[in-house]
Amino acid sequence: MRPVPLAVGRSVPRRDAAAKVTGAALYTDDLVVPGAWHGVTVRSAEPRARLIAIERDPAFDWSQVVFLTAADIPGENVVALLTDDQPVLVADEIRHVSEPVALIAAPDIETARAARDATRLRTEPLPPVLDPLASERTIARYEIVRGDVDTALAAADLVIEGTYRVGHQEQLYIEPQAMIAVPRPEGGVTIHGSLQCPYYVHTALGRALGLDPARIVVIQEETGGGFGGKEEFPSGLAIHASMLALRIGRPVRMVYDRHEDIVATTKRHPAVVTHRTGVMRDGRLVAQDIDVVMDAGAYTTLSPVVLSRGALHAGGPYLCADVRIRARAMATNMPPNGAFRGFGAPQTEFAAEMQVNRIAEALGISPAALRRRWAYRAGDATPTGQVLKSSVAAVEVLDRAVEASGFEQARAARSDHRGVATFAGHEGAVAPDGVAVVGGGPRFARGIGLALGWHGAGFTGSGEAYLASIAGVDLTAAGSIRVLTDSTEIGQGSRTVLAQLAADALGVPVDDVEVAPIDTSVVPNSGPTVASRTTMIVGALVMRAAERLRAEVEARTGRPFADSYAADVRAHGPARVDERFAGFPGIEWDAERYRGDAYPCFSWASAVAEVDVDLDTGEVAVRSVVQAVDAGRIVNPVLAAGQVEGGTLQAVGYATIEEMKVADGRFLNDRLATYVIPTALDAPRIDALFVEAPFLDVPHGAKGLGELPMDIPAAAVVTAIHDATGAWIHDLPATPERVLAAILAAEEAGA
Amino acid sequence: MTTGMEPIRFTVNGRPAAVAVPGGRRLLDVLRIDLGLTGSKEGCGEGECGACSVLLDGVVVNSCLVPVCQAAGHEVRTVEGLAADGRLHPLQAALLETGGVQCGICTPGMLMAGVAFLDAGAAGSTPANVTPMDAAIREAISGNLCRCTGYARIVEAIRLAAEGRVGAIAAPGSNGAMAAAPADGMSAPVAPLHATDVPGAERDPGRAISGDPGADSPRTLAEAYALLAEGGRRPLAGGTDALVQQAAGVARASRFLDLSALAELRGIRLDGDALILGASTTYAELRRSPLVAEHAAVLAELAAVVGAAQIQVRGTLGGNIATASPAGDSLPVLLALDAEIVAGSPRGERTIPAAAFFPAYRRTALAADELVLRIRVPVVPHRTVAFRKVGTRRAQAISVVVIAVAWHWDDGHWRDVRIALGSVAPTPIRARATEAILEGSAPTAEAAALAATTLAAEIAPIDDVRATAEHRRAVAGRILHRIIRDAAGW
Incomplete structure (x- = not known):
């Protein structure tokens, strides 16, 4: 038997890359x-x-x-x-x-x-109707209740309130x-x-x-x-x-x-999120009362599901005995909003993380220490009553991001002169754009911010059971091995990852595995390519189908699959095994009462952002983002890092410059010249770090990854702006206009 | 539809090409539709995303902003021409190695911007410190938007290629008609490329834009004047405004008057006490001109923050002036420098001060039969000029506020102060009340504060999609305050 190196865990080259660098890859408009x-x-x-x-x-x-x-x-x-x-x-x-x-x-x-x-x-x-708060038509509404939040709030030493608004974002x-x-x-x-x-x-x-x-x-x-x-x-x-x-x-x-x-086309849902958080002076979290309103736009599209995910993630990854989350998506006469990486979670996790950072400041406790105290551990229960049994790495990702970024040291170094000056004003200091600053008062201020987040992997609640996805592996008459799914390659690397998973399950070199073209006359319905589900859910089905195919062939030939499948095809003709999703053990969801296991497992992330704020113009240069992620076992490190890096930059854009301006129901900045996204010069240094806490109910141990990096960097960036300037901004994006207005307000308050 | 037109001839990836199409057709459409080279992508059609980047005589351009008449006689290189002799270009190989490809739609344009950077000389350098290299690479690709990668792996690939640290990778088999064409032109003679060679092109004629404008490319100024006098033609220089407006359906021209072949509009020279800049001078030329560096360095500073590489090599000073946008980045600088604009017509030449050239929103002092010929910038010894553009992001940005301040020191006092701004009024403006505050005064905190508040009150900005009027007033005042602080050294 030939030794075959395992493909999982290696940065196997992306399959579609060669055609993409030569111009040979054909996109729809390229077809004649x-x-x-x-x-x-x-x-x-x-x-x-x-x-x-x-x-x-x-x-x-x-x-x-x-x-x-x-x-x-x-x-x-x-x-x-x-x-x-x-x-x-x-x-x-x-x-x-x-x-x-x-x-x-x-x-x-x-x-x-x-x-x-x-x-x-x-x-x-x-x-x-253009204002969701004025709308009388509800598209979806959820209430998640644990304990008695009113009594807990009344008993809290301190109740901190905050209202956070986020706007549309274009994909x-x-x-x-x-x-x-x-x-x-x-x-x-x-x-x-x-x-x-x-x-x-x-x-x-x-x-x-x-x-x-x-x-x-x-x-x-x-x-x-x-x-x-x-x-x-x-x-x-x-x-x-x-x-x-x-x-x-x-x-x-x-x-x-x-x-x-x-x-x-659809955009990310705008939202207004209001928090009332009860804490004790010693830093205990005792109550979370959260209200979420999303603007669904004119039609339902996916708003109920987006809102559901937003509501389920609204408290952040923190243990709290008394929680009430009320969420509604309201119909308006805006173009309908829809799916966008993160799917409701970026909106509510921004609010949750801003709230934690404001509480840390109010209590005079390090934001890292406060989170370490509050964050979920294995055995804790979420507001829906889901007991987090395993693969809970909130503290691990937090520690990793805090340590790798030097977060506490940077905070300590700046705590004396927060909101005043920084490196400018020192002879020969260098501003972020590389221009030497000579003398004078403060021009720039530097700040650092932290956030912690979670992302439920796969469809919410009974969604995966309802989908009952099918994935297959077949041996073709021509003797090749094919993965059969409808999971689309959209840049994230699914074509490569699914081949890696099938190869290891079959015990063959990854290059021996083909991935069938995405054509509904050829591939089964393995569900949509959404919800960070492809690697975890479809990948597991592919592995199980491959394992069964391998067993079938090996039973017939009495030899290892790798050495015998070609002969088996010659002798017995083509073979195909399909695997249908049959649920995860012990996962129960009550969609009526919104109780139970909302997701089979969660992925975890912590982000630290460092910014320079131009105190004259309000411009924010995000210098770096360190994001530590647990998405379970990493199948392909380069592809996984690419997901974190790209998602982080989308979040940086969301935090700083991506603003859809609206008047009379119309998008005003409807060109690429006016809806701006980050260029290479706007992009920070991004460090993607992985903590691997495998999910044990899938054979490869992988959890969802794609959306997670989008969820929390915005809160880290906006908190870093606060660290630099002393001004809290509650609305996304923190455009130069909002930042300067906050600086001016702070200057006036200080004058 | 194309019969009766003289073919436009140029080379693509080393092969002669000829297309009988209107001269105003976008090079991007000619490549994709007429020649079947679909590697170059369209992401925006207005020069913002860079997905359509190709090399024109080795310089990276947005092919959506190049009328094909301007490719006539030139060398076009596309992503299909990068691999040679069965091997990938080192940058293609590097992108595979670093994982710089995700969805791939920006990749061809990113490659062309990267190759332009490498071919411009970065390949030979061994940087002592990676940071300047990293910044230079990022600047080189800042006209190419990527939504997938966060850019880091693309930057890393370009660095690997620049440092010669990429292993050879064989080119994969290609399904593109042209993908394997040798790029060096030194191998066996290659067959010319005609639209009719491309399978399918003739059978899918509906993709071609039948309403594309024609173009005339006069060789002499006299010819240009004659064509302009005939009417019905829109002058076009670098195309960075004209083709955007054409695509957007505003100010749609039926025919372009392509000024790019006019030698009279080119060149930078010193003439006595003035720097003379031909109207066709590009931002890239401003950035690298020793004469500009010596006598009006602020022009190079401004050119560096106009658009990104693809715009800087195409956009011209004369075009920026004739377009007369209130957000035109060069205009406040020209006002602050007391520049003069020399316009020409069959009736002769006349010189118009920049400060009098922009009478109203997007209007100029040009008569219908006049062209901008050159710009005259007085060389003033001991003058200090400060410039700042505040845009919507750090590259490829339309301005929110542009300010240029010129003065000289007279025993610690401001003299001959010129303050000019863009994007704060219907036209570029001089801030004369604020100038009067500073004129003759010392750079004290009191003077700075008064100047800043005067400026904020003096300008007449509006709310638009980039910023509110209130923000522009605040920013304009605070930038001026900073310029004064920097000038005074406190």
Whole structure:
């Protein structure tokens, strides 16, 4: 038997990288589709209105285009997701700006755009609801109660209150939404697109097109980033392209430009989170009363699930006997918000961590020491009553981040002159932009901030059991080994990681394992590529399927799989084993009462950020972020570090510069020049550190990783700004404008 | 649709190419659609993301902002041309090694920006200290947005390649028509590339933008004037504004007047007591000109914070002036330097002070038949100039406030004070009331405070998507205060 090195734990090279560096990788808009027409979308301009008529300029030659409205939808006028409230096209009432109202296709893109320009919507305006706090329509509501929070608050030495507001954040994948629909000769449609969840698209197409599912094929092309933005949104776009393609009998391309992508697609939910926290003078945490309001936007999309995750993470990873978390998602006439890395947790964990840092200051206790005292240990119970049995590494990640960043030393060094001056003012000191500062008063101030977080791995509650995902491994007639899942490669490395897991389970070199293309006619439904679930959930299914395949083959051949599978295929033909998710042992969830085991396990992270604040302009340069993470066993260290580094920078953008400006229900900064994300010069040094506390109910010990790095760095950054300036900022992002206003307020208070 | 057009000829990855398309078509569309080279990606269509970066004569540009007429006769290099002789380019190999690739959509553009940096000489250097190297790399790729990686592994890959520490990796088999084309042009003669060579291009004509503007590229100023006089043409220099506006559908031109071939608009020279900058002078040229460094170093300082590499090599001083945006970064500097703008027409030349050149929002003093020819910056001995741009981020940013302050010391007192600002009024402005406060005074705390408050009151900013008026007033006053503190040394 040949010794085969284990693939798990090694930085096996990314499979898709070579094609990506040569330009050979084909993304949706790179596909040449002979005879394809071009589809465009007619969109609403008002946040709320009754649609009276769609008027077409008689001067335009409409014979050269196809024009479809809600009346042309072959099936139900529904983008199927959690509920059926979002229409494919507006039939009656416009509920947000940029809502799709009609579709146009033409042989060339110019003509399609000209037709769009020649279309007018006649409407009767209705009063919009733009403030979630003023909305009377609830999309979802949860209450999580443990103990008696009112009594505990009354008995506390100190009750600290805080209200924190976070705004929209745009996913800003660099490849805009893109979809090509091709009619199938026997009826039905094949979709080629940039997407995360092939079977979401598949289901939605069946409902809206009224098609037999067997006549629908969804193929994921190389996808230029998703971050949640290609979770639910592509379903509607695929329906649009398919409607046009089926009507014309030709392929139809629909590729958004950046402007359309920003105005029309989902964003991270804005939220208002209010905390009342009861503590004792000696630092004990005795009560948490938390209220969460999210702006769902005009339709349900995934808001109930986003809110659920937000609520379940709202207290932070801290043991508290008396907790009340009340959360609601309210409908407004804003474009619907949706999935974005972190999925509700970044909003509520920002508030939770800001609150802890303010309490630490009020009590005069080190924020690290306070967290070490409060953080969950194995055996502790969460507000839903979930007992954290194992793989609880909150204290370990905290200690690792605090130690690696020199957090306590940096705090001690600055505690004497907090909020005054720092390195500027010393002859020859160097400012962060490398410009020498000579003499003078303070120009910059440096500060450091800490946060601790958690992220439940996989779908919430009974979600995974409900999904009942299937993953397979097969031996093809040609003698190759293939992993069969619908888990999409969107840059995170799933194609590589799933091959590594299958290789070790089969005992073969990783290069011997292929990963099947993401094509619903080939791969089973292993669930959506979301919720940090691919490595943990789908990876475990792949390993179990592989182990069963290996056992089958070895039983037939009496020899190790690696040495005998080729002969086995020759002798017995192809073989395939599918594994269906069957739940984790001892996991019970009561969705009615919101009690029980919300997640099979949690991942943990601690972040320390260091910033320089320009005291004249309020500009914040984030110098470094150290993020220590426990995501269980790390399958591929380079890919895992890439997740932490990229997620951290998205969080730094969320904390500092990414602000979606809104007026009258409309996004104002709807271009890449005005919605800014960090460049290489804005990016801090990022140190990704791993603490590995394996999850023992999966064969590889891996937990969810992708979203976790996004959850808490914003609180670390904003607390570092406080450390530098003495000013607390409660709203995200901490733009120069907010920082300067806080500095000015502090100056006035001191004057 | 393309019949009757003279083919535009250039080379792509060492192969001759010819396309019969309107001269105003974006180079990006020509590469992707007409030539089937889809490695270059479109992420924004306005020069912000860098995913479409290619090399034009070795210089990294956003191909979405280059009209193909400006590629005529030049050498274009794309990601498909990086691998040579069956081996990956060292930077491609380095990206594989460090894990600098995730979703891959920014990778081709990132590679081209990185290769431009390496080819500019970084490859030979052995930095004693990694920090300046790290900063230089980050600056070199600051026009290329990545949403996946946090940039660290990309920076590391470029450093490995610069230090020659990358192992050779064989190029994988390619499914692209052009991907294996030798880049050195020294191997066997290569077949010319025509649109018709590309499988599928002829069968998918709808992707081509039929409404692309045509372009005229006059060789002499007289020809340019004649074409301008005919009307219906929009002058275009580096394209960094014109093509953005074209794509956004504002100020859509039916035909471009491409000024890039006019020798009369080029060059930097000293003429007596003035520095003469041709209108086609790019920000990159300002940054590296010894004459600018000696006589008006602030112009190099400002050029370094305009856009990022791809914009700096294309954007021109004349274009910034003619566009007349209140956020045009160079304009306050020109005002503070008492620069003059020389405009020309068939009627002759005239010289207009910068301070009188911008009468209203996005308006200039140019007549319809005039072009900006050059900028005259008086060389004033012993003048001090301070400059600061506050933008929305640290690179590739539109300004929130730009300020330039020029003066000279007269026995410890401010003399000939010029304070000019951008993004705080409908036009770039001089802050004359604030100048009067400082003129003749010593840089005392009292004078600084009075100047700062006067400036905050004197400017007329608005609320827009970048900042509120209130923030701009506060920032303008505080930056001026800092400039005074720095100047005074307290």
